[in-house]
Amino acid sequence: xxxxxxxxxxxxxxxxxxxxxxxxxxxxxxxxxxxxxxxxxxxxxxxxxxxxxxxxxxxxxxxxxxxxxxxxxxxxxxxxxxxxxxxxxxxxxxxxxxxxxxxxxxxxxxxxxxxxxxxxxxxxxxxxxxxxxxxxxxxxxxxxxxxxxxxxxxx
Amino acid sequence: xxxxxxxxxxxxxxxxxxxxxxxxxxxxxxxxxxxxxxxxxxxxxxxxxxxxxxxxxxxxxxxxxxxxxxxxxxxxxxxxxxxxxxxxxxxxxxxxxxxxxxxxxxxxxxxxxxxxxxxxxxxxxxxxxxxxxxxxxxxxxxxxxxxxxxxxxxxxxxxxxxxxxxxxxxxxxxxxxxxxxxxxxxxxxxxxxxxxxxxxxxxxxxxxxxxxxxxxxxxxxxxxxxxxxxxxxxxxxxxxxxxxxxxxxxxxxxxxxxxxxxxxxxxxxxxxxxxxxxxxxxxxxxxxxxxxxxxxxxxxxxxxxxxxxxxxxxxxxxxxxxxxxxxxxxxxxxxxxxxxxxxxxxxxxxxxxxxxxxxxxxxxxxxxxxxxxxxxxxxxxxxxxxxxxxxxxxxxxxxxxxxxxxxxxxxxxxxxxxxxxxxxxxxxxxxxxxxxxxxxxxxxxxxxxxxxxxxxxxxxxxxxxxxxxxxxxxxxxxxxxxxxxxxxxxxxxxxxxxxxxxxxxxxxxxxxxxxxxxxxxxxxxxxxxxxxxxxxxxxxxxxxxxxxxxxxxxxxxxxxxxxxxxxxxxxxxxxxxxxxxxxxxxxxxxxxxxxxxxxxxxxxxxxxxxxxxxxxxxxxxxxxxxxxxxxxxxxxxxxxxxxxxxxxxxxxxxxxxxxxxxxxxxxxxxxxxxxxxxxxxxxxxxxxxxxxxxxxxxxxxxxxxxxxxxxxxxxxxxxxxxxxxxxxxxxxxxxxxxxxxxxxxxxxxxxxx
Numbered sequence: 043x044x045x046x047x048x049x050x051x052x053x054x055x056x057x058x059x060x061x062x063x064x065x066x067x068x069x070x071x072x073x074x075x076x077x078x079x080x081x082x083x084x085x086x087x088x089x090x091x092x093x094x095x096x097x098x099x100x101x102x103x104x105x106x107x108x109x110x111x112x113x114x115x116x117x118x119x120x121x122x123x124x125x126x127x128x129x130x131x132x133x134x135x136x137x138x139x140x141x142x143x144x145x146x147x148x149x150x151x152x153x154x155x156x157x158x159x160x161x162x163x164x165x166x167x168x169x170x171x172x173x174x175x176x177x178x179x180x181x182x183x184x185x186x187x188x189x190x191x192x193x194x195x196x197x
Numbered sequence: 198x199x200x201x202x203x204x205x206x207x208x209x210x211x212x213x214x215x216x217x218x219x220x221x222x223x224x225x226x227x228x229x230x231x232x233x234x235x236x237x238x239x240x241x242x243x244x245x246x247x248x249x250x251x252x253x254x255x256x257x258x259x260x261x262x263x264x265x266x267x268x269x270x271x272x273x274x275x276x277x278x279x280x281x282x283x284x285x286x287x288x289x290x291x292x293x294x295x296x297x298x299x300x301x302x303x304x305x306x307x308x309x310x311x312x313x314x315x316x317x318x319x320x321x322x323x324x325x326x327x328x329x330x331x332x333x334x335x336x337x338x339x340x341x342x343x344x345x346x347x348x349x350x351x352x353x354x355x356x357x358x359x360x361x362x363x364x365x366x367x368x369x370x371x372x373x374x375x376x377x378x379x380x381x382x383x384x385x386x387x388x389x390x391x392x393x394x395x396x397x398x399x400x401x402x403x404x405x406x407x408x409x410x411x412x413x414x415x416x417x418x419x420x421x422x423x424x425x426x427x428x429x430x431x432x433x434x435x436x437x438x439x440x441x442x443x444x445x446x447x448x449x450x451x452x453x454x455x456x457x458x459x460x461x462x463x464x465x466x467x468x469x470x471x472x473x474x475x476x477x478x479x480x481x482x483x484x485x486x487x488x489x490x491x492x493x494x495x496x497x498x499x500x501x502x503x504x505x506x507x508x509x510x511x512x513x514x515x516x517x518x519x520x521x522x523x524x525x526x527x528x529x530x531x532x533x534x535x536x537x538x539x540x541x542x543x544x545x546x547x548x549x550x551x552x553x554x555x556x557x558x559x560x561x562x563x564x565x566x567x568x569x570x571x572x573x574x575x576x577x578x579x580x581x582x583x584x585x586x587x588x589x590x591x592x593x594x595x596x597x598x599x600x601x602x603x604x605x606x607x608x609x610x611x612x613x614x615x616x617x618x619x620x621x622x623x624x625x626x627x628x629x630x631x632x633x634x635x636x637x638x639x640x641x642x643x644x645x646x647x648x649x650x651x652x653x654x655x656x657x658x659x660x661x662x663x664x665x666x667x668x669x670x671x672x673x674x675x676x677x678x679x680x681x682x683x684x685x686x687x688x689x690x691x692x693x694x695x696x697x698x699x700x701x702x703x704x705x706x707x708x709x710x711x712x713x714x715x716x717x718x719x720x721x722x723x724x725x726x727x728x729x730x731x732x733x734x735x736x737x738x739x740x741x742x743x744x745x746x747x748x749x750x751x752x753x754x755x756x757x758x759x760x761x762x763x764x765x766x767x768x769x770x771x772x773x774x775x776x777x778x779x780x781x782x783x784x785x786x787x788x789x790x791x792x793x794x795x796x797x798x799x800x801x802x803x804x805x806x807x808x809x810x811x812x813x814x815x816x817x818x819x820x821x822x823x824x825x826x827x828x829x830x831x832x833x834x835x836x837x838x839x840x841x842x843x844x845x846x847x848x849x850x851x852x853x854x855x856x857x858x859x860x861x862x863x864x865x866x867x868x869x870x871x872x873x874x875x876x877x878x879x880x881x882x883x884x885x886x887x888x889x890x891x892x893x894x895x896x897x898x899x900x901x902x903x904x905x906x907x908x909x910x911x912x913x914x915x916x917x918x919x920x921x922x923x924x925x926x927x928x929x930x931x932x933x934x935x936x937x938x939x940x941x942x943x944x945x946x947x948x949x950x
Contacts, residue, residue, distance in 0.1 A: 084918040085808065086897075086904050087854030096901070096910060096918045101565040103910045103918055105901040134900045 059145040059180055060127065062110040062117070066180045067140075067169075068147060073129045073185055077143055080124040094120065094139055099128065106137040107188060114164040131185045138188070147175060154182055212253045214550070216302045219246040221619045223295050228622055231288045240283070243291075244273040250298065259305040265317055266301075269294050272324045287327055294320050296623050391422055391455045395479040399447040404471035411448065417464045422454030451479065553649070556609050560796060563599075563606045564893040570599045571914035607648070607794055614692045614701070615643040617656045621690060624660060628667045635674055635685040636667050642692035647699045648794040654771055655701070655791070658764045662703045662787050663688060665761070670707035670785055680782065682706065698773075698815070699793055704786035710779040712736045719745060737777045737785075738876070741765040769925065771795065772813070772908070776876065800892050800921060801869070802913070803883040806851035809919040810883070811892055811911055816924045818870040818878065820886060823847070823863040836863065838880045840870050848931045849882045850922070854906060873925045881927065894921065906930060 083095030092111035110117035154171035226243035251266035275281035303309035629636040671686035773791035800811035892911035908923035
């Protein structure tokens with residue numbers, strides 16, 4: 043009995059869904075360490091617009107990426123209703139600023155469809171695929187591309 | 198399989214850690230011998246170091262290392278026993294041998310390529326010649342029968358024996374075949390002037406119970422003159438009947454001395470009541486036969502002399518129960534059964550080995566504690582509690598405690614710079630050989646302590662600057678002779694603490710910087726304008742500019758594509774500064790100044806465009822309120838401010854950082870005059886100064902990346918992140934921008950290129 047549930051668990055991925063504006067996205071739940079409310083960030087000089095700055099996460103300096111801005115979407119000034127998802131990306135911790143976290147989704151890999159060509163290039167760069175749940179379209183985000191390459195940024 | 202291998206590997210790791218320390222000791226000892234400041238103990242320490250490396254290597258089957266160490270050890274043993282003079286040639290050979298030994302260790306560790314066989318074999322041959330050059334001993338191995346030379350024989354016997362077991366106990370093989378001979382030999386020696394006293398000492402058990410020690414008494418006696426000691430062990434019962442608290446031994450000492458009876462009595466001042474003591478004058482010839490029956494008649498004085506440095510020479514009157522006892526009496530004298538060769542003479546500080554990660558974790562947590570404490574303090578202040586309230590008072594105590602914890606934790610990471618300095622003599626020797634220059638390295642302040650990270654990252658810049666000093670700084674021997682200097686050049690490496698920073702000075706007594714050439718190169722490379730008027734200091738510091746690598750000076754040694762700018766950058770990355778001063782014909786001095794720790798920083802908390810920033814206190818010269826009449830604009834846009842009759846650029850930090858789009862009138866803010874590493878001054882404009890504070894440095898690179906103009910981040914009392922300014926980068930980027938503006942607005946002007 044136990045074995046069966048483990049096999050199913052292996053095939054099914056758990057994703058965490060969140061909202062930016064009117065759109066829904068999701069990331070692998072394993073990448074997300076915690077979810078917390080928005081606290082004002084200390085802006086960094088000469089940082090790209092989507093880089094909201096850094097906050098103190100229990101002593102660690104955590105850079106905050108405005109995910110909507112990163113995707114090229116229109117975003118509003120962050121307020122207390124916004125949410126920061128603390129995620130583990132490529133050995134670093136980043137805070138992802140989103141409008142709200144909506145759901146935890148269980149999904150098999152087969153359900154994911156490739157990103158249609160209609161999406162903008164900027165969105166396509168981060169979206170691994172899309173899928174439908176309850177009539178909603180959710181885009182699966184590739185977190186590794188979210189952080190700018192330090193070399194490229196420095197150059 | 199892996200289960201069996203892992204603990205073994207772990208032990209091996211410890212062995213190699215010990216090797217590092219031993220090799221360090223070895224080098225220090227050899228250098229002391231070279232400088233003539235060596236005593237017997239130094240020679241012994243050197244011997245012990247090589248011996249311990251060999252012993253450990255044997256246990257791990259590192260044959261190449263063992264073979265080399267063995268030859269090395271044999272030579273040292275000869276020197277130690279005084280059979281071989283320790284002249285200059287020998288010391289140089291020993292030093293080179295220690296280098297090769299270090300290479301062997303590195304190779305065995307898998308950190309380096311196998312040692313060059315030819316080099317190793319060459320040194321082995323050299324050492325063997327030195328060992329056997331004077332036909333004092335027929336074989337490299339001292340045989341077990343060489344008993345009169347009992348102490349030196351001790352160690353080789355042990356080298357062949359298994360390593361100390363977990364109790365630190367080493368079985369000692371010992372032969373008594375020749376014990377009787379020494380008495381006859383010693384008797385011949387004792388015929389100088391002075392009176393001969395016969396002292397018979399029979400200690401009571403109480404003497405030992407009162408923590409006195411016959412060995413020490415005998416040594417005291419030996420200071421008075423020549424002496425022969427006979428041990429009477431006839432009262433010693435069989436092991437089974439032996440009471441370990443009892444005293445069974447007696448000594449008869451024939452002492453030839455000019456000192457009178459009173460001096461001899463003085464020796465026994467404190468023990469007289471605890472022993473049977475008789476002191477009387479005798480004929481000059483002592484009678485050797487008095488204790489004929491005793492199986493252990495031998496020369497304790499000679500034994501003591503030889504064993505003195507090796508072990509605390511305790512002719513223990515009591516048989517240690519753990520000692521292997523072929524015959525109780527002699528073992529009682531040889532006794533110290535613990536690992537004698539590894540016991541240093543000076544009591545070493547008690548230390549423990551701790552995984553660095555654990556220390557770092559502790560330091561991080563304490564950093565959090567400091568921040569949390571500051572946050573708490575701020576909350577309490579905000580809550581409007583009276584300063585005298587119990588909470589406030591308790592909080593103040595907490596603050597003191599936190600500070601103390603922080604300081605103590607930081608001290609754990611503090612290490613003497615010795616570990617870096619120790620590597621340098623070898624480098625200097627090698628570079629000296631390569632360049633054909635004679636160099637002497639003088640080091641000072643090796644015990645200066647600084648954070649481990651700083652220590653580790655110091656090695657490279659120091660290496661580079663030493664190479665530079667020898668290769669470029671020092672002249673060839675013939676030039677030195679012509680200049681009336683000693684042929685041997687001196688390079689000095691010193692460390693000291695100065696105003697909360699560590700200062701490292703590397704100076705040479707060479708020719709100094711050729712300012713004409715340096716300036717010529719800088720102009721040729723477009724680093725400065727041809728007509729620029731520079732002070733001597735400014736010219737000297739040109740060598741730190743990126744792109745200042747002189748093709749003419751490329752050599753095997755220092756022309757490895759690493760310019761002084763790289764050195765400067767690595768020092769700056771540590772929050773340090775580097776500068777040079779030079780006197781033509783007299784030499785140059787590089788001065789590094791580094792923070793003691795990379796974990797905390799003294800900073801001035803300021804605000805600019807509603808952002809809180811921290812300026813490193815070390816860079817700040819002065820702060821002032823700008824007055825309108827002091828501010829001028831060069832060429833219409835770039836503001837400068839008059840600061841003590843000097844015009845320095847005024848940089849609006851908020852504007853430069855992009856926190857604000859339009860400049861504010863400077864009079865509304867505060868200007869802080871800062872000095873960059875290169876010594877350039879500028880005034881940074883902020884909105885207000887909040888105060889001075891020690892802040893915990895948090896890297897931005899851990900989770901993000903380096904940001905231009907920002908050195909690091911910190912967390913303030915309110916829990917928010919504040920950025921620590923990199924004043925050098927701010928001034929540099931302001932210059933770049935100024936150049937861009939200039940280029941854009943006046944395209945007719947040719948830029949220095």
